[in-house]
Amino acid sequence: MGKKIKGKDLVNLGFPQNNTINIALGQISRYRKKCDKQKLLNELSDVIANQDSYKDDPVWGKIIEAMTDPVELEMHTLQSHRVPFEIFGENEIGDLAKHQFYGSLKLPIAVRGALMPDAHGGYGLPIGGVLATKNAVIPYGVGVDIGCRMAMSVFPLPASHFKGRTDQMKKILSEHTKFGMYETHRVKHDHPIFERSEFREIPLLKQLFKKAYQQLGTSGGGNHFVEFGVVTMREDLYLDGKLQLPQGEYLALLSHSGSRGLGANIAQHYTHLAKKQCHLPKQVQHLAWLDMDKHDGMEYWIAMNLAGEYAKACHDNIHSRIAKELGTQITVTIENHHNFAWKEKVNGEECIVHRKGATPAGKGVLGIIPGSMTAPGYIVRGLGNENSLNSASHGAGRMFSRSQCKSKFTKSEIQKLLQTNGIELIGGNVDEAPMAYKDIHTVMNNQQELVEVIGEFQPKIVRMDK
Incomplete structure (x- = not known):
């Protein structure tokens, strides 16, 4: 008997001679490759004999589904019409983003859409795209960096804290933040997230546990940052009926990053599965979805939520480290995802609302909308506009792509602009030039019916990947 399980071995065990065998071989190759063949055959024999016991199993459940309720592999056609939608700040949005958005509105699972004023082209949904779907989740509608989010911690320190401490604060950011694919903290911190059962029960997450542990408290490359700045509160901030932050100016820390390698691998894995199951016309193939009633859809939803909590x-880890170095406590933290999907009511029915590069802006919901490293960001309160699917922009939005920036701007130009605005930059590349972004004031003007501004953040010391 050879060491590798083949299709005929599964047929001999009683597996039906259809796509179930391909799925079983795929699961074995992915999750049981190193198992002893006879031991594995015994386990598979038990799967066949006791199907009800295995229908929720993270590995074999997909096989039971294939035998009892198979996923139909078919070419989906687009609808001839778009579902209802709204575009905010349309004159500031490029044709690529609109074209991608229009394609998503013709998906047979689409219910309603909205495009935010910072929108620009991406993969699948454009950045700034919001799409409600019926009982289906689109991995590329969430994005590769699952749970990418903003977090702002305000300290009980005045804005004047910067005076005479610039070098000290630059050192804190340099030594206590890590960026990119390979930098990790020398002293690792534990976190309750690593006790989650999903890391033990879902094979893919089990494989990613070590990477997630190593990367805790780090930030990605590109437009991810950690920066000190000054928060100006325009009004007193109350949370749960209690005064958390009186009107005034404070030292604050703002960070932007997501779920690191954990989220990227989840996105890649489930996008691959979605494309295999959901065949679409070439121009919208990145919008392949997973059925929320099927094994892969339910598993993606669990993994996506875990990645969001990991982000x-x-x-939390970044802000805790910085607060410790400052020798102070955090007064209040305001935070939000902007690459995620939520179960929300749309037109009176439960839908999956994808916000790819869009800030949740339900009535009374707080969020952070950053500008660029030389432009202010804003603390906002959602107005609950149903036409935007309770969403707002996630920032200023790119005006020039990363490749365009490399041919359009120089480091000396960027440095001159930083000096003019009194900004200290640690790291950073030409592709994140402040000039690459739209005017945040124009973006905010185009969403006055979506959010109200209650505070402003002015960057002072910015740390990015090198």
């Missing part, structure tokens, strides 16, 4: 854990 929050990373921000």
